[in-house]
Amino acid sequence: MWRQNISSSAGSKVELNVDAKGVTYKSGKVNNTIAWSDIDQLQQSDLGVIIHIGNSVSMSANLA
Numbered sequence: 218m219w220r221q222n223i224s225s226s227a228g229s230k231v232e233l234n235v236d237a238k239g240v241t242y243k244s245g246k247v248n249n250t251i252a253w254s255d256i257d258q259l260q261q262s263d264l265g266v267i268i269h270i271g272n273s274v275s276m277s278a279n280l281a
Contacts, residue, residue: 240268 231244239252251268258269 231242234241234243237253239250239254239256241248241250251270255270256268257271260267260269
């Protein structure tokens, strides 16, 4: 679902906000929040941060 939503805004700038509620991303027509209670694991990689929800990898963002 996340990939389908974000694909509709391909080429647009993505705004990423991390706060007490969770991770919010905004891009084009997409505006969504992933609550901390839904996130199973955060993993740092050379490309950025990967958010795992259930059995899927949901987001990779370079936060540099």
